[in-house]
Amino acid sequence: MNITIADPQPHTMAQVLKEILLFPANGAGICPVRDVLDRIGDKWSLLIILNLGAEENLRFNELRRRVAGISQRMLTVTLRNLEADGLVDRTVYAEVPPRVEYRLTDLGHSLTGVVIGLTNWATAHTPAIAAARARFAG
Amino acid sequence: MNITIADPQPHTMAQVLKEILLFPANGAGICPVRDVLDRIGDKWSLLIILNLGAEENLRFNELRRRVAGISQRMLTVTLRNLEADGLVDRTVYAEVPPRVEYRLTDLGHSLTGVVIGLTNWATAHTPAIAAARARFAG
Protein backbone atom coordinates (compact mmCIF):
# COMPACT_ATOMS: atom_id res chain seq x y z
CA MET A 1 0.00 0.00 0.00
CA ASN A 2 1.15 3.51 -0.63
CA ILE A 3 -0.14 6.74 0.73
CA THR A 4 0.33 9.62 -1.62
CA ILE A 5 -0.04 13.24 -0.86
CA ALA A 6 0.37 15.33 -3.98
CA ASP A 7 3.36 17.60 -3.89
CA PRO A 8 1.90 20.88 -2.68
CA GLN A 9 1.70 23.57 -5.35
CA PRO A 10 2.20 26.59 -3.06
CA HIS A 11 -0.43 28.76 -4.64
CA THR A 12 -3.18 26.20 -4.94
CA MET A 13 -2.40 25.02 -1.44
CA ALA A 14 -3.20 28.47 -0.16
CA GLN A 15 -6.44 28.34 -2.12
CA VAL A 16 -7.42 25.07 -0.48
CA LEU A 17 -6.69 26.52 2.94
CA LYS A 18 -8.78 29.59 2.19
CA GLU A 19 -11.70 27.38 1.27
CA ILE A 20 -11.27 25.46 4.49
CA LEU A 21 -11.24 28.67 6.47
CA LEU A 22 -14.37 29.87 4.74
CA PHE A 23 -16.30 26.72 5.56
CA PRO A 24 -18.78 27.25 8.36
CA ALA A 25 -16.95 29.05 11.10
CA ASN A 26 -13.32 28.84 11.95
CA GLY A 27 -13.39 32.33 13.23
CA ALA A 28 -15.80 31.02 15.82
CA GLY A 29 -15.01 28.04 17.96
CA ILE A 30 -16.65 25.33 15.84
CA CYS A 31 -14.09 24.24 13.30
CA PRO A 32 -14.15 20.68 11.95
CA VAL A 33 -10.39 20.44 12.40
CA ARG A 34 -10.62 21.39 16.04
CA ASP A 35 -13.29 18.73 16.33
CA VAL A 36 -10.94 15.94 15.28
CA LEU A 37 -8.18 17.21 17.50
CA ASP A 38 -10.50 17.39 20.47
CA ARG A 39 -11.06 13.70 19.80
CA ILE A 40 -7.58 12.37 19.11
CA GLY A 41 -5.56 15.20 20.63
CA ASP A 42 -5.61 13.83 24.14
CA LYS A 43 -2.82 11.80 25.59
CA TRP A 44 -3.86 8.25 24.71
CA SER A 45 -6.52 8.09 21.98
CA LEU A 46 -4.09 7.99 19.12
CA LEU A 47 -1.97 5.19 20.55
CA ILE A 48 -5.08 3.15 21.22
CA ILE A 49 -6.36 3.67 17.69
CA LEU A 50 -2.94 2.77 16.32
CA ASN A 51 -2.86 -0.48 18.30
CA LEU A 52 -6.44 -1.45 17.54
CA GLY A 53 -5.78 -0.74 13.87
CA ALA A 54 -2.84 -3.11 13.90
CA GLU A 55 -4.77 -6.04 15.35
CA GLU A 56 -8.19 -7.41 14.53
CA ASN A 57 -9.29 -6.90 18.13
CA LEU A 58 -7.76 -6.61 21.58
CA ARG A 59 -8.88 -7.34 25.10
CA PHE A 60 -8.67 -4.72 27.82
CA ASN A 61 -5.45 -5.91 29.42
CA GLU A 62 -3.81 -6.78 26.12
CA LEU A 63 -4.35 -3.18 25.14
CA ARG A 64 -3.08 -2.05 28.48
CA ARG A 65 0.18 -3.95 28.03
CA ARG A 66 0.72 -2.55 24.54
CA VAL A 67 0.06 1.04 25.51
CA ALA A 68 2.74 1.02 28.16
CA GLY A 69 2.42 3.69 30.79
CA ILE A 70 -1.33 4.10 30.61
CA SER A 71 -3.25 3.73 33.84
CA GLN A 72 -6.26 1.49 34.13
CA ARG A 73 -8.43 4.50 34.67
CA MET A 74 -7.25 6.37 31.58
CA LEU A 75 -7.59 3.29 29.40
CA THR A 76 -11.19 2.94 30.50
CA VAL A 77 -11.94 6.63 30.12
CA THR A 78 -10.33 6.89 26.69
CA LEU A 79 -11.99 3.74 25.39
CA ARG A 80 -15.38 5.03 26.54
CA ASN A 81 -14.84 8.28 24.68
CA LEU A 82 -13.79 6.48 21.52
CA GLU A 83 -16.82 4.25 21.86
CA ALA A 84 -19.09 7.24 22.30
CA ASP A 85 -17.65 8.79 19.14
CA GLY A 86 -18.32 5.59 17.22
CA LEU A 87 -14.65 4.90 16.57
CA VAL A 88 -14.40 1.77 18.71
CA ASP A 89 -16.70 -1.19 19.28
CA ARG A 90 -16.88 -2.84 22.68
CA THR A 91 -18.02 -6.43 23.01
CA VAL A 92 -18.63 -8.04 26.37
CA TYR A 93 -18.73 -11.84 26.57
CA ALA A 94 -20.79 -13.27 29.41
CA GLU A 95 -18.04 -15.48 30.80
CA VAL A 96 -16.19 -15.95 34.05
CA PRO A 97 -13.66 -14.45 34.18
CA PRO A 98 -15.11 -11.66 32.05
CA ARG A 99 -13.79 -11.07 28.54
CA VAL A 100 -14.16 -7.73 26.77
CA GLU A 101 -12.96 -7.16 23.25
CA TYR A 102 -12.32 -3.85 21.58
CA ARG A 103 -12.04 -3.30 17.84
CA LEU A 104 -12.12 -0.36 15.48
CA THR A 105 -15.37 0.40 13.74
CA ASP A 106 -15.35 1.29 10.03
CA LEU A 107 -15.29 4.90 11.14
CA GLY A 108 -12.31 4.15 13.32
CA HIS A 109 -10.51 2.42 10.49
CA SER A 110 -11.09 5.40 8.24
CA LEU A 111 -9.14 7.48 10.75
CA THR A 112 -6.04 5.32 10.50
CA GLY A 113 -5.30 6.81 7.09
CA VAL A 114 -5.10 10.25 8.65
CA VAL A 115 -3.05 8.92 11.53
CA ILE A 116 -0.56 7.42 9.12
CA GLY A 117 -0.30 10.78 7.40
CA LEU A 118 0.48 12.36 10.74
CA THR A 119 3.04 9.71 11.54
CA ASN A 120 4.80 10.04 8.22
CA TRP A 121 5.11 13.76 8.67
CA ALA A 122 6.29 13.29 12.24
CA THR A 123 9.01 10.78 11.49
CA ALA A 124 10.17 12.79 8.49
CA HIS A 125 10.37 16.14 10.23
CA THR A 126 11.10 15.41 13.87
CA PRO A 127 14.82 16.00 13.31
CA ALA A 128 14.12 19.39 11.73
CA ILE A 129 11.96 20.35 14.69
CA ALA A 130 14.60 19.25 17.15
CA ALA A 131 17.15 21.35 15.29
CA ALA A 132 14.83 24.36 15.33
CA ARG A 133 14.29 23.99 19.07
CA ALA A 134 18.02 23.86 19.66
CA ARG A 135 18.55 26.95 17.51
CA PHE A 136 15.75 28.82 19.28
CA ALA A 137 16.97 27.90 22.75
CA GLY A 138 20.56 28.73 21.97
CA MET B 1 -4.48 20.17 -6.58
CA ASN B 2 -5.70 16.88 -5.29
CA ILE B 3 -4.78 15.02 -2.18
CA THR B 4 -5.03 11.30 -2.59
CA ILE B 5 -4.97 8.75 0.13
CA ALA B 6 -4.98 5.26 -1.31
CA ASP B 7 -8.09 3.28 -0.47
CA PRO B 8 -7.05 1.31 2.58
CA GLN B 9 -6.57 -2.39 1.95
CA PRO B 10 -7.54 -3.63 5.44
CA HIS B 11 -4.79 -6.20 5.77
CA THR B 12 -1.93 -4.11 4.48
CA MET B 13 -3.17 -1.18 6.53
CA ALA B 14 -2.73 -3.29 9.64
CA GLN B 15 0.78 -4.11 8.46
CA VAL B 16 1.65 -0.44 8.12
CA LEU B 17 0.34 0.24 11.60
CA LYS B 18 2.36 -2.63 13.02
CA GLU B 19 5.50 -1.18 11.49
CA ILE B 20 4.67 2.20 12.98
CA LEU B 21 4.19 0.65 16.39
CA LEU B 22 7.49 -1.18 16.11
CA PHE B 23 9.42 1.97 15.31
CA PRO B 24 11.42 3.23 18.27
CA ALA B 25 9.13 3.10 21.23
CA ASN B 26 5.42 3.63 21.32
CA GLY B 27 5.19 1.46 24.35
CA ALA B 28 7.27 4.10 26.06
CA GLY B 29 6.28 7.73 25.99
CA ILE B 30 8.31 8.87 23.01
CA CYS B 31 6.21 8.26 19.93
CA PRO B 32 6.65 10.48 16.87
CA VAL B 33 2.90 10.74 16.53
CA ARG B 34 2.49 11.99 20.07
CA ASP B 35 5.19 14.49 19.25
CA VAL B 36 3.17 16.11 16.49
CA LEU B 37 0.05 16.16 18.56
CA ASP B 38 1.87 17.78 21.44
CA ARG B 39 2.71 20.47 18.91
CA ILE B 40 -0.57 21.05 17.07
CA GLY B 41 -2.94 19.44 19.54
CA ASP B 42 -3.36 22.52 21.66
CA LYS B 43 -6.24 24.90 21.30
CA TRP B 44 -4.92 27.39 18.76
CA SER B 45 -1.85 26.14 16.85
CA LEU B 46 -3.81 24.51 14.08
CA LEU B 47 -5.99 27.52 13.36
CA ILE B 48 -2.94 29.74 13.25
CA ILE B 49 -1.16 27.40 10.84
CA LEU B 50 -4.28 27.23 8.71
CA ASN B 51 -4.51 31.01 8.51
CA LEU B 52 -0.83 31.57 7.88
CA GLY B 53 -0.97 28.90 5.19
CA ALA B 54 -3.76 30.75 3.43
CA GLU B 55 -1.92 34.08 3.28
CA GLU B 56 1.62 34.92 2.36
CA ASN B 57 2.15 36.55 5.76
CA LEU B 58 0.10 38.16 8.48
CA ARG B 59 0.68 40.77 11.14
CA PHE B 60 -0.07 40.13 14.78
CA ASN B 61 -3.43 41.83 14.93
CA GLU B 62 -4.51 40.63 11.50
CA LEU B 63 -3.98 37.13 12.79
CA ARG B 64 -5.82 37.99 15.96
CA ARG B 65 -8.87 39.15 14.05
CA ARG B 66 -8.92 36.00 11.90
CA VAL B 67 -8.58 33.62 14.78
CA ALA B 68 -11.63 34.97 16.55
CA GLY B 69 -11.85 34.24 20.20
CA ILE B 70 -8.15 33.99 20.86
CA SER B 71 -6.73 36.20 23.58
CA GLN B 72 -3.71 38.36 23.02
CA ARG B 73 -1.78 36.28 25.49
CA MET B 74 -2.55 32.95 23.84
CA LEU B 75 -1.75 34.30 20.39
CA THR B 76 1.66 35.40 21.63
CA VAL B 77 2.31 32.16 23.49
CA THR B 78 1.23 29.96 20.60
CA LEU B 79 3.22 31.93 18.04
CA ARG B 80 6.33 31.66 20.22
CA ASN B 81 5.93 27.90 20.43
CA LEU B 82 5.44 27.59 16.68
CA GLU B 83 8.49 29.76 16.17
CA ALA B 84 10.54 27.62 18.55
CA ASP B 85 9.51 24.52 16.62
CA GLY B 86 10.62 26.12 13.38
CA LEU B 87 7.13 26.17 11.89
CA VAL B 88 6.69 29.94 11.84
CA ASP B 89 9.01 32.81 11.01
CA ARG B 90 8.74 36.11 12.88
CA THR B 91 9.99 39.32 11.33
CA VAL B 92 10.14 42.56 13.27
CA TYR B 93 10.37 45.82 11.33
CA ALA B 94 11.99 48.69 13.17
CA GLU B 95 9.20 51.17 12.61
CA VAL B 96 6.89 53.28 14.70
CA PRO B 97 4.31 51.97 15.29
CA PRO B 98 5.97 48.56 15.31
CA ARG B 99 5.17 46.03 12.60
CA VAL B 100 5.65 42.32 13.09
CA GLU B 101 4.98 39.81 10.36
CA TYR B 102 4.46 36.11 10.72
CA ARG B 103 4.75 33.55 7.95
CA LEU B 104 5.04 29.80 7.67
CA THR B 105 8.48 28.35 7.17
CA ASP B 106 8.98 25.54 4.66
CA LEU B 107 8.59 23.15 7.56
CA GLY B 108 5.34 24.86 8.47
CA HIS B 109 4.08 24.62 4.90
CA SER B 110 4.85 20.93 4.84
CA LEU B 111 2.45 20.53 7.74
CA THR B 112 -0.46 22.03 5.85
CA GLY B 113 -0.74 18.86 3.78
CA VAL B 114 -1.33 16.85 6.93
CA VAL B 115 -3.74 19.44 8.23
CA ILE B 116 -5.77 19.25 5.04
CA GLY B 117 -5.91 15.48 5.47
CA LEU B 118 -7.26 15.99 8.96
CA THR B 119 -9.78 18.52 7.73
CA ASN B 120 -11.02 16.31 4.93
CA TRP B 121 -11.58 13.46 7.34
CA ALA B 122 -13.28 15.78 9.79
CA THR B 123 -15.73 17.32 7.36
CA ALA B 124 -16.51 13.92 5.86
CA HIS B 125 -17.13 12.10 9.13
CA THR B 126 -18.38 14.72 11.58
CA PRO B 127 -22.01 13.75 10.88
CA ALA B 128 -21.21 10.08 11.59
CA ILE B 129 -19.58 11.04 14.87
CA ALA B 130 -22.50 13.21 15.86
CA ALA B 131 -24.84 10.32 15.13
CA ALA B 132 -22.70 7.96 17.20
CA ARG B 133 -22.71 10.36 20.11
CA ALA B 134 -26.48 10.63 19.96
CA ARG B 135 -26.81 6.85 19.86
CA PHE B 136 -24.43 6.43 22.79
CA ALA B 137 -26.10 9.07 24.91
CA GLY B 138 -29.62 7.88 24.19
Added chain:
DNA sequence: CGGTATCCGTCGTGATACTG
Protein backbone atom coordinates in the same frame (compact mmCIF):
# COMPACT_ATOMS: atom_id res chain seq x y z
C1' DC C 1 0.99 48.11 17.57
C1' DG C 2 2.54 44.25 19.71
C1' DG C 3 3.55 42.70 23.30
C1' DT C 4 4.54 41.16 29.16
C1' DA C 5 3.26 40.18 33.85
C1' DT C 6 0.23 38.32 37.20
C1' DC C 7 -3.49 35.89 39.00
C1' DC C 8 -6.66 32.34 39.04
C1' DG C 9 -10.19 28.82 37.56
C1' DT C 10 -10.82 24.53 35.10
C1' DC C 11 -9.89 20.26 33.16
C1' DG C 12 -7.12 16.36 32.06
C1' DT C 13 -4.37 13.02 34.17
C1' DG C 14 -2.39 9.94 37.71
C1' DA C 15 -2.29 7.25 42.24
C1' DT C 16 -4.69 4.48 45.10
C1' DA C 17 -8.18 1.61 46.80
C1' DC C 18 -12.18 -1.13 46.14
C1' DT C 19 -15.68 -4.41 43.25
C1' DG C 20 -18.72 -7.82 40.31
Added chain:
DNA sequence: CAGTATCACGACGGATACCG
Protein backbone atom coordinates in the same frame (compact mmCIF):
# COMPACT_ATOMS: atom_id res chain seq x y z
C1' DC D 1 -10.39 -9.79 34.24
C1' DA D 2 -12.19 -5.52 33.71
C1' DG D 3 -13.61 -2.31 35.62
C1' DT D 4 -15.47 2.05 39.31
C1' DA D 5 -14.76 5.64 42.99
C1' DT D 6 -12.26 9.14 45.17
C1' DC D 7 -8.74 12.40 45.73
C1' DA D 8 -5.20 15.37 44.42
C1' DC D 9 -2.05 17.75 41.48
C1' DG D 10 -0.23 20.43 37.55
C1' DA D 11 -0.58 22.32 33.18
C1' DC D 12 -3.38 24.97 30.04
C1' DG D 13 -5.83 28.74 29.08
C1' DG D 14 -8.71 33.15 30.14
C1' DA D 15 -9.11 37.96 32.31
C1' DT D 16 -7.01 41.91 33.47
C1' DA D 17 -3.60 45.38 33.81
C1' DC D 18 0.52 47.49 32.34
C1' DC D 19 4.67 48.68 28.89
C1' DG D 20 8.17 50.12 24.87
